[in-house]
Amino acid sequence: MDTTLQDLKIQVCEANMKLKNSGLVKLTWGNVSGLTAENKIMAIKPSGVDYKELTPEKIVLTSLDGAEQYGSEMAPSSDAPTHMELYRAFPSIKGIAHTHSTYATAWAQAGAAIPCYGTTHADAFYGEVPVCDQLRQEQVESDYEVNVGKMIVAYFSNLGLDPEEKPGVLVPGHGPFSWGKDAEAAVENAIILEEVAKMACLTRGLQPCCDLLPDYILNKHFSRKHGPDSYYGQS
Amino acid sequence: MDTTLQDLKIQVCEANMKLKNSGLVKLTWGNVSGLTAENKIMAIKPSGVDYKELTPEKIVLTSLDGAEQYGSEMAPSSDAPTHMELYRAFPSIKGIAHTHSTYATAWAQAGAAIPCYGTTHADAFYGEVPVCDQLRQEQVESDYEVNVGKMIVAYFSNLGLDPEEKPGVLVPGHGPFSWGKDAEAAVENAIILEEVAKMACLTRGLQPCCDLLPDYILNKHFSRKHGPDSYYGQS
Amino acid sequence: MDTTLQDLKIQVCEANMKLKNSGLVKLTWGNVSGLTAENKIMAIKPSGVDYKELTPEKIVLTSLDGAEQYGSEMAPSSDAPTHMELYRAFPSIKGIAHTHSTYATAWAQAGAAIPCYGTTHADAFYGEVPVCDQLRQEQVESDYEVNVGKMIVAYFSNLGLDPEEKPGVLVPGHGPFSWGKDAEAAVENAIILEEVAKMACLTRGLQPCCDLLPDYILNKHFSRKHGPDSYYGQS
Amino acid sequence: MDTTLQDLKIQVCEANMKLKNSGLVKLTWGNVSGLTAENKIMAIKPSGVDYKELTPEKIVLTSLDGAEQYGSEMAPSSDAPTHMELYRAFPSIKGIAHTHSTYATAWAQAGAAIPCYGTTHADAFYGEVPVCDQLRQEQVESDYEVNVGKMIVAYFSNLGLDPEEKPGVLVPGHGPFSWGKDAEAAVENAIILEEVAKMACLTRGLQPCCDLLPDYILNKHFSRKHGPDSYYGQS
Numbered sequence: 001m002d003t004t005l006q007d008l009k010i011q012v013c014e015a016n017m018k019l020k021n022s023g024l025v026k027l028t029w030g031n032v033s034g035l036t037a038e039n040k041i042m043a044i045k046p047s048g049v050d051y052k053e054l055t056p057e058k059i060v061l062t063s064l065d066g067a068e069q070y071g072s073e074m075a076p077s078s079d080a081p082t083h084m085e086l087y088r089a090f091p092s093i094k095g096i097a098h099t100h101s102t103y104a105t106a107w108a109q110a111g112a113a114i115p116c117y118g119t120t121h122a123d124a125f126y127g128e129v130p131v132c133d134q135l136r137q138e139q140v141e142s143d144y145e146v147n148v149g150k151m152i153v154a155y156f157s158n159l160g161l162d163p164e165e166k167p168g169v170l171v172p173g174h175g176p177f178s179w180g181k182d183a184e185a186a187v188e189n190a191i192i193l194e195e196v197a198k199m200a201c202l203t204r205g206l207q208p209c210c211d212l213l214p215d216y217i218l219n220k221h222f223s224r225k226h227g228p229d230s231y232y233g234q235s
Numbered sequence: 236m237d238t239t240l241q242d243l244k245i246q247v248c249e250a251n252m253k254l255k256n257s258g259l260v261k262l263t264w265g266n267v268s269g270l271t272a273e274n275k276i277m278a279i280k281p282s283g284v285d286y287k288e289l290t291p292e293k294i295v296l297t298s299l300d301g302a303e304q305y306g307s308e309m310a311p312s313s314d315a316p317t318h319m320e321l322y323r324a325f326p327s328i329k330g331i332a333h334t335h336s337t338y339a340t341a342w343a344q345a346g347a348a349i350p351c352y353g354t355t356h357a358d359a360f361y362g363e364v365p366v367c368d369q370l371r372q373e374q375v376e377s378d379y380e381v382n383v384g385k386m387i388v389a390y391f392s393n394l395g396l397d398p399e400e401k402p403g404v405l406v407p408g409h410g411p412f413s414w415g416k417d418a419e420a421a422v423e424n425a426i427i428l429e430e431v432a433k434m435a436c437l438t439r440g441l442q443p444c445c446d447l448l449p450d451y452i453l454n455k456h457f458s459r460k461h462g463p464d465s466y467y468g469q470s
Numbered sequence: 471m472d473t474t475l476q477d478l479k480i481q482v483c484e485a486n487m488k489l490k491n492s493g494l495v496k497l498t499w500g501n502v503s504g505l506t507a508e509n510k511i512m513a514i515k516p517s518g519v520d521y522k523e524l525t526p527e528k529i530v531l532t533s534l535d536g537a538e539q540y541g542s543e544m545a546p547s548s549d550a551p552t553h554m555e556l557y558r559a560f561p562s563i564k565g566i567a568h569t570h571s572t573y574a575t576a577w578a579q580a581g582a583a584i585p586c587y588g589t590t591h592a593d594a595f596y597g598e599v600p601v602c603d604q605l606r607q608e609q610v611e612s613d614y615e616v617n618v619g620k621m622i623v624a625y626f627s628n629l630g631l632d633p634e635e636k637p638g639v640l641v642p643g644h645g646p647f648s649w650g651k652d653a654e655a656a657v658e659n660a661i662i663l664e665e666v667a668k669m670a671c672l673t674r675g676l677q678p679c680c681d682l683l684p685d686y687i688l689n690k691h692f693s694r695k696h697g698p699d700s701y702y703g704q705s
Numbered sequence: 706m707d708t709t710l711q712d713l714k715i716q717v718c719e720a721n722m723k724l725k726n727s728g729l730v731k732l733t734w735g736n737v738s739g740l741t742a743e744n745k746i747m748a749i750k751p752s753g754v755d756y757k758e759l760t761p762e763k764i765v766l767t768s769l770d771g772a773e774q775y776g777s778e779m780a781p782s783s784d785a786p787t788h789m790e791l792y793r794a795f796p797s798i799k800g801i802a803h804t805h806s807t808y809a810t811a812w813a814q815a816g817a818a819i820p821c822y823g824t825t826h827a828d829a830f831y832g833e834v835p836v837c838d839q840l841r842q843e844q845v846e847s848d849y850e851v852n853v854g855k856m857i858v859a860y861f862s863n864l865g866l867d868p869e870e871k872p873g874v875l876v877p878g879h880g881p882f883s884w885g886k887d888a889e890a891a892v893e894n895a896i897i898l899e900e901v902a903k904m905a906c907l908t909r910g911l912q913p914c915c916d917l918l919p920d921y922i923l924n925k926h927f928s929r930k931h932g933p934d935s936y937y938g939q940s
Binding site: 496497499516517518519544545548570572573575576577578579580581582604605607610611614643644645671674675 | 822823824825893896897900903904905907908910911912915916918919921922925929936937938939940
C-alpha cells in the first residue's frame, strides 16, 4: 500500500478515536473520514464497529464515487455516501465528522439553527449554525444517505453559504455534520459545535429573547482566527 | 455446574458491570438478567450488592417461576419477579435491564411517554417509548414486583405493541426497563433509552411544541438497523 | 489512643474521601463527621483542608459540647457546631454529611422542599425533603453555625418529623445536610439527595404541575428498604 | 534566569494545567497569568498551545506594557493585553484567569449579572457577579483586547466596585475573567464562578422570581472567609 494512504488511514483512525474520547459519541454513533490530497480517495470508519476494536487496518478506503474499495474489505460507515457528496461539492474540505452529540442533536431535533450568541461561537462559525431542509419522502426511501449529502449541498448553494465560514450544519431530526481541512479539524469543529449548542441552549433558558452577538464582534472574532488577518496561535 | 449456565453467569455479570460503567447506575440502583437458550433458567444480580464486589459466582440462578434457585444462595434482586413476568410473556427476549437512570426516570416521574423527535431514537425504538399505567393500591400492597411485570405485559398486549419494536418501557413514578436478545443488548438499550430521554428533554426545552420525526424517516431508520432489510454494521 | 477512636478517625476520613470521589464536592466545600457508640466524641474533617492531603491523623476529635479537643490540633470544620446540635437532638444518628452539591443547593437557594415524585426518592426519604426556615439576622450574627443546627432541630420538632424517615434537610440559601447510622450512611444519603434533587428538577421541567407519587407507593418503597418489614438486600 | 521568574513560570504553568483539569476549558480556550511581587513582569500562557504540550519553558514573560518579552519567544495569549490592563489598574491582584466555561459564558451571552442566591456564592463574591458593558464598534476594531481590559476597569471604577470583593466579571457576549492574589487563586475563583453560575441557572429554573440571599447572610459568609474577622480554614 501507498505510504500516503497508510498515513491517511492512521490519521482517520486517530480522529475517530479523538471523537470518541471527547465524549461526543455513545456506542458506535459517529464517524470521521478524511480525503487524500488529490481529492480522489476517501478513508472512513467501517460501519457499526466498536471503537475499542478500531485499528488503522480496518479503516475503509473508497473512490469518491464509491465504485472502488481498497484495502479493508469491511463495509464502510452507512453514512459514507453523505460524506462523498460533501467532498465532491466542497473541494476545500478534506475531513468530515458526523455525530449524534447531545446538544447539537437537540437543536437539530427542534429544527432550529443555533444563533450566534457569543465569541466562542464566532471564533469558529461565521454566524448561525444552519439547519438544512427536511428531506421529502421519496428522497428518504431511495438513496437516503446520498440525498442527505445533496440536501446539505443544495442548502449551502441556494443561500450562498461558504463551507469555510460555516464548517458544520444540522440535519433536521437527525444531527450535526462538521468538516475542516483534515479529519482532525473536522473533529475539532464537532467539539466546538456541541459546546456552542450547549451554551446557546442555556443562554436561551436564561434569556429567551437574547440578542445576537453584534456583527462587529462577530467579524472581529472570526477574522482573529481565520483568514489573512488572523493573529491567534503561533505563526 | 453446566457450562452453559456458567457462561450465562459470566455474561450477566459483565452486563451488570457494563451498566454500572456506563454511568447509568448510582449506588446499587440497577440490575440486569439473562435467560438460557431454552427459556428455563434466569441469571440475575443479587439484591443490594455493591458492584465492586460482584463476581459471576454471586449471580443468582432461578427457574422462571422462582420456585427453584441454583448455585449462589444469595437473595436475587428484589425486581426478579418483574423480570420473570416479562420473560414469560415475551419469548423472544433473553436479557432485561432495569435502572433509575436520570433522564429516563424524570420522564417516568412526569408520567409522560418519550416522543420520537429524531433518528437517534428511531434507530432503536419504533415510535415513542411508552409509559405504562400506574398500579392500583391493591396491586402495590401485595405481590408488587410481580404486578409491575404484569402491568407492562398487559399494557403491551392491550395496545398491540411489539417488544421487539419497543425494547423498553417507563414505569410511571419509577423508571425504565429495557430488554433485548441477551443481557448485553438489554444494557445497550438502557444506554440508548437514557440518551434519547436526555435529547428529548432538551429538545422540548428549545421547542415546546416540537413536531415528531416524520413517519417515513422513522420507518427508514428503524428498518435500516432492524429486520430483513437492515444494512447497518457488518453483515 | 483508644482503638475505637482510631477506627472512627479512619472511618470518617474514608467517608470524607468517598464524598469527594462521588463528585458532590468542589474544592473544600463539604465535611463529614461520625460519632462514637456512646455518643460522646465526634470525629470531623478539619476546616479548609485539601482532600488530597486528608489523612486519619488530621481528623479532629471533640467532645459533643466542643469544650475538649483530642488528638489532632487542627481547627475543626467551621460547620462543627451544626453537627453537634444535630447529634445532641437526634440520638439515633451517628454520622452527618454537609455538601454544596449542585442540584440540592439549587433547591435550597430556591427555598423549596423537594417533592417526592418517584420511587428513587421514596426508597430513602419518606415524603418530601424538607427545607427549614431562614435564620433571622441576630441568629446569623452571633453563634451562626450553632443556630443553623438549632433551626434544623426546631423545624423537625415543630412539625413532628422523624430524622430516620427524613435523613436530610435543606438549609434555605445554603445547602443540604444529611445523616445516617454512621458516617458512610450519611454520605450515601448525600448522594441520594443530590440525585433525587436532579431528577425532581428535570421532572418539573417536563411537567410543571407533576403529581406526587401516590402514598401507597411511597409507603411500599420506604418500608421495602427500612424498618421491620424490609426485604431489599441480603439479610 | 532569575529564580523568582523561574518559580513564577512553574506556578503559572501549573495553574494553567489546573484550569484544564478542572474541566473548565475545552480545546485551548483559556489562559492564566501571574505577576511578580514587584508588579513588573507578567507570566502568561502562549497563544493556542495544546495543554498537553505546555511546559514552564513555554510560558511567556513580558513587561506590563508589553514592550519587552523575556525567555520564551512564543507569542503570548491573544488576551495578554486584557490581563495587563487589569494588573495595572488593580494593584492587589497577582493572578488572572480567563475561560469560556459553559455556565458562566451562558450568563455572559445572556448579558446578565449572576445574582447572589446563596452562601456558595457569598463565600467568594460579595454580591452579584457583574457583567460589564458591551464595547462599541470602534473599541472592537482597534486594540480590541486592550479595550476589553479598559472596559472592565472603567466599569469597576464607575460603580465603585472593589476587585477584592468581586474577584471576577463577565464580559457580555464573551465570558468570564477572574483574579486573585496569585495564579492559583485566580483559577480557584474561575472554578467557583462556574459552579455559582450553574447553581444560579438551576435556581432560576426552579423559581424564576427567586429572592436574593439576605444581606446579613451575605455579610456573614463573605466575612467568614475574607478580611480581618475570617475564621474559615487553618490559621
